[in-house]
Amino acid sequence: MAQFRGTESYVASRELEVAVNAAVALQRPLLVKGEPGTGKTVLAQEIAKALGYPLIEWHIKSTTKAQQGLYEYDAVSRLRDGQLGDPRVHDIANYIVRGKLWDAFEHETPVVLLIDEIDKADIEFPNDLLLELDRMQFFVYETRKTVQARHRPVVIITSNNEKELPDAFLRRCFFHYIRFPDRETMEMIVRAHYPDIRRDLLREALNVFFEIREVDGLKKKPATSELLDWLKLLTIEDMPPEALRSSDAKTAIPPLYGALLKNEQDVHLFERLAFLARRRGG
Amino acid sequence: MFAPFILALRAAGVPASIMEYLALLRAMKEGVAGFSVDDFYHLSRAALVKDERHLDRFDRVFGEVFKGLESPQGEAPRELPEEWLRKLAEKVLTPEEMAQIKAMGDFDSLMETLKKRLEEQKGRHQGGSKWIGTAGTSPFGAYGYNPEGVRIGQDKSRHRRAVKVWDQRQFRDLDEDEALSSRNMKVALRRLRRFARTGAATELDLPGTIGATARNGGSLDLHMVPERHNAVKVLLLMDIGGSMDDHIRICQELFTAARSEFKHLEFWYFHNCLYERVWRTNRRRRETERPTFEMLRTYGPDWRVVIVGDATMSPYEIIQPGGSVEHWNEEAGQVWMSRLTRHFRKAAWLNPVPQDHWRYTQSIGILQRLMENRMYPLTLAGLETMARELAR
Numbered sequence A: 001m002a003q004f005r006g007t008e009s010y011v012a013s014r015e016l017e018v019a020v021n022a023a024v025a026l027q028r029p030l031l032v033k034g035e036p037g038t039g040k041t042v043l044a045q046e047i048a049k050a051l052g053y054p055l056i057e058w059h060i061k062s063t064t065k066a067q068q069g070l071y072e073y074d075a076v077s078r079l080r081d082g083q084l085g086d087p088r089v090h091d092i093a094n095y096i097v098r099g100k101l102w103d104a105f106e107h108e109t110p111v112v113l114l115i116d117e118i119d120k121a122d123i124e125f126p127n128d129l130l131l132e133l134d135r136m137q138f139f140v141y142e143t144r145k146t147v148q149a150r151h152r153p154v155v156i157i158t159s160n161n162e163k164e165l166p167d168a169f170l171r172r173c174f175f176h177y178i179r180f181p182d183r184e185t186m187e188m189i190v191r192a193h194y195p196d197i198r199r200d201l202l203r204e205a206l207n208v209f210f211e212i213r214e215v216d217g218l219k220k221k222p223a224t225s226e227l228l229d230w231l232k233l234l235t236i237e238d239m240p241p242e243a244l245r246s247s248d249a250k251t252a253i254p255p256l257y258g259a260l261l262k263n264e265q266d267v268h269l270f271e272r273l274a275f276l277a278r279r280r281g282g
Numbered sequence B: 001m002f003a004p005f006i007l008a009l010r011a012a013g014v015p016a017s018i019m020e021y022l023a024l025l026r027a028m029k030e031g032v033a034g035f036s037v038d039d040f041y042h043l044s045r046a047a048l049v050k051d052e053r054h055l056d057r058f059d060r061v062f063g064e065v066f067k068g069l070e071s072p073q074g075e076a077p078r079e080l081p082e083e084w085l086r087k088l089a090e091k092v093l094t095p096e097e098m099a100q101i102k103a104m105g106d107f108d109s110l111m112e113t114l115k116k117r118l119e120e121q122k123g124r125h126q127g128g129s130k131w132i133g134t135a136g137t138s139p140f141g142a143y144g145y146n147p148e149g150v151r152i153g154q155d156k157s158r159h160r161r162a163v164k165v166w167d168q169r170q171f172r173d174l175d176e177d178e179a180l181s182s183r184n185m186k187v188a189l190r191r192l193r194r195f196a197r198t199g200a201a202t203e204l205d206l207p208g209t210i211g212a213t214a215r216n217g218g219s220l221d222l223h224m225v226p227e228r229h230n231a232v233k234v235l236l237l238m239d240i241g242g243s244m245d246d247h248i249r250i251c252q253e254l255f256t257a258a259r260s261e262f263k264h265l266e267f268w269y270f271h272n273c274l275y276e277r278v279w280r281t282n283r284r285r286r287e288t289e290r291p292t293f294e295m296l297r298t299y300g301p302d303w304r305v306v307i308v309g310d311a312t313m314s315p316y317e318i319i320q321p322g323g324s325v326e327h328w329n330e331e332a333g334q335v336w337m338s339r340l341t342r343h344f345r346k347a348a349w350l351n352p353v354p355q356d357h358w359r360y361t362q363s364i365g366i367l368q369r370l371m372e373n374r375m376y377p378l379t380l381a382g383l384e385t386m387a388r389e390l391a392r
């Protein structure tokens, strides 16, 4: 079986590699946690690439129900068809809508199944999926048919930690917590995205970035995606590195900071801090 | 030979179960980790720890249990002896035993068996006492592991390093047993919100659907509405007096910050134990005092009660009429506590006294019993358990 390793485009620590390979080898779900922007979602894409499997993504919302991952019975369409006299109405199978788990189970090849941001859903959600993920099969009551996985998919589950996950669920997973990248790792991540970025620009930009992350009271600290967006803007505008040097986060506002601070309150907070610091300094 | 490791983890509060233990053994067998110490560390961590708050404890236990991995010169670890690893999966448990355990699903009896087996082997083991230094927790002690057997990896530079990964304690900040303070307030707040929040589901709007369908000439037109938000009502009862002030302030701040999440939030004060009167404002105690009975009448049984106090006093203050230190109480504190817990279905006590000291204070035990064991330490973990208990 192909092993997962970091790639040109994705920086993976050895511990992440081990966790992924353990989950793949033992065919158990891998639960990945970490601050937003630490590369959880992208990881699933990278694993799919490394293993040569297609990726099926299931993005969870607060209203998502476990059943929707299996299938849904679209009674409303059937009623409408009935009212219109459509002959399809006689076969209930016409109104069974497949979910992502079904898709993953019945794919001809093994797939990577991403269940993204599982903590968004109701607290019961993970428990409701336990049996299906364990047995890799489920029963469709309406058509009296069992859907069985042809191949066990590689299941990657991400969580932003908004809710606690049930113990029974956790016991079945391997777990990896992605720490927010330190400076060195962040440099590698940036280079993975922009191999040609100017060394001095990157250095100054990282100074500013990590300084802003230190500012107390930010609603949303800038993370990797914000940094990448910002660097892109800086490069497009051909910003000289010196323009960043003066911008000690406490005394001035870095150029194009809108890319780093997405929250209006944060921008205000930041401007106020900079204003106060300048007054005190000047 | 893994048993001491798992036992030590559980003793340190990392809830590793038999299932995870077997997964680790299988992963070892499949060769996921190769034979480097670091890989073994990463693999066992991914298999046994399911919560980032436990990572630091895991690191500490790992360092303690696998002390023997350092070579005698005290250099950085090289490689796990291959022999050791192979045995690990095969010798600790026979395939039959593995199957049995799986069928049994009983962790504790497994651990008992393993412990006994280790004891026996330790008895037979000669020399090598150096490796049993850590209260018998070193796996090498038990199996007569010999440092000369350490294979030196081909790729030396990869393993030569000043500090072992687990000794870096990178996850210290994530541990949850730290006392509640303004530093971890934000996390605490998040925990608290969790219990206020309930699923945001939608449900069928029946009148809306009927109306719209009729207007449509009988063709179905579904209408949905968000499920009613089941907002929580919280009654915070706080012990005032010297040692408690800081904790009370933190708790007030915490609950106030979460106020918007609750349908109602009310503060009341008491001193040491609950008696026949409570008051609303600590500074103006006399003017804001109310009979406890009135409080019980005012707030329905669906209110969640959170008591904050150190529960540290003379037992008489709880069990004797007239036991209070500052007034004559007709009825014992425990009578009032029972009234409270009988009236409110959901109640919890948060105690700032570190949990491992609880058993030394009799009054804490008494109140813990009166609370039907719903007393939790005033830490992130305690808050979490409280939230779960109250949300149930």
Ligand SMILES: Nc1ncnc2c1ncn2[C@@H]1O[C@H](COP(=O)(O)OP(=O)(O)O)[C@@H](O)[C@H]1O
Pocket (backbone or CB within 6 Å): A009, A010, A011, A012, A034, A035, A036, A037, A038, A039, A040, A041, A042, A043, A189, A192, A224, A225, A228
């Ligand atoms: N280790 C990494 N290597 C390469 N790019 C990364 C890494 N971590 C994060 N990124 C980049 O950061 C951005 C956010 O990643 P994403 O997977 O959406 O984070 P999350 O799902 O954890 O919120 C993406 O553009 C991704 O390419």
Ligand SMILES: [Mg+2]
Pocket (backbone or CB within 6 Å): A037, A040, A041, A042, A116, A158
């Ligand atoms: Mg994501």
